[in-house]
Amino acid sequence: MADEVVLLDTWASAFGMRVRIALAEKGINYEYKEENLSNKSPLLLQMNPVHKKIPVLIHNGKPICESSIILQYIDEVWKNKAPLIPSDPYHRAQARFWVDYIDKEVYVTWRKMWLSKGEELEAGKKELISIFKLLEEELGDKTFYGGDTFGFVDVNLIPFYSWFYTFETFGNFKMEIECPKLIAWAKKCMQRESVSKSLPDEKNVYEYIVALQKAQ
């Protein structure tokens, strides 16, 4: 039986992009279903009744939720091509640590910054920059987070590259100046078709966020 793979997603979601990249790396065919987050489909509510959030991967009718969990699932099921998670337990734990750090810090800090003004905005911006500086430090002189091959941490972090323009415009700073090595890493990731085809145009993300803000 051929695998039936469906992805419930929203084009601008960095979390959804993670799944798109992983599926592309593995060469998996799937049906993409765009969700309207202000009017969620009955299928999304049925498949992720706890969080009611995208992305959801539906594999042969069974849902898997939470992007970093979906990535581990994809890597475990389709293990013969493009392994994402290191095989050594210590390296696995380190990769999971940094993905957990990204999950806890990046989007939450951006939300705080986005929804604030004045001093609070300034504090949020500094915090966001310090998060990316720490991530840049962890990258060090390596090509990718796991070393020479594109892997778990890369897939989880690179989607935010399409949000950098939005972060910069709201915060009035330049990632190129703050974190030049991270930008060099991002450009290297973008040379992969799995990444470049999964990330939307940065200006479109910015316009989407501006429109969202106006609608609030």
Place this chain on the structure above:
Amino acid sequence: MADEVVLLDTWASAFGMRVRIALAEKGINYEYKEENLSNKSPLLLQMNPVHKKIPVLIHNGKPICESSIILQYIDEVWKNKAPLIPSDPYHRAQARFWVDYIDKEVYVTWRKMWLSKGEELEAGKKELISIFKLLEEELGDKTFYGGDTFGFVDVNLIPFYSWFYTFETFGNFKMEIECPKLIAWAKKCMQRESVSKSLPDEKNVYEYIVALQKAQ
């Protein structure tokens, strides 16, 4: 070479208890180092410079941080005894989903409830009860979360049993009345030496929290 295993922990931490239970399940000898969270040791700051939090497992000199990541590490390194994480990818993803849910919801909601009064306390209490009700529903009629054997979700959730008395006393409710099946599951878990020896007395946890509150 014999494994050198050190655990940086604090007796009342539900997250530390998770690691103690997993190490006991696997029969691993280790050195336990109690941390004073109001005066953290140089070793803790060196081993977990990002979060500066316990628990940290130090295995042959290398640190692993974040309790649910430590548990996966323990299960992957000492894989021949008492497997915790299911072998099937879908069941693994489901177990990770519920552990992630516990991580995101239980302690955060308790903190909100603890630090509030009046209506806010009442709302926090209702939220906490609804979280446990959902976890009870997920357990259903199974003996343990993974079925017949004690596993990943059980290890991650059971430490909060030693905090139930604190939750109940601050919120003025009874878990036995709200979630009787969850209490029955907890009592079954407590029959395991790995659990009963890793959890502190519930009254001691309560006194610790009361003292912490007074010190604030």
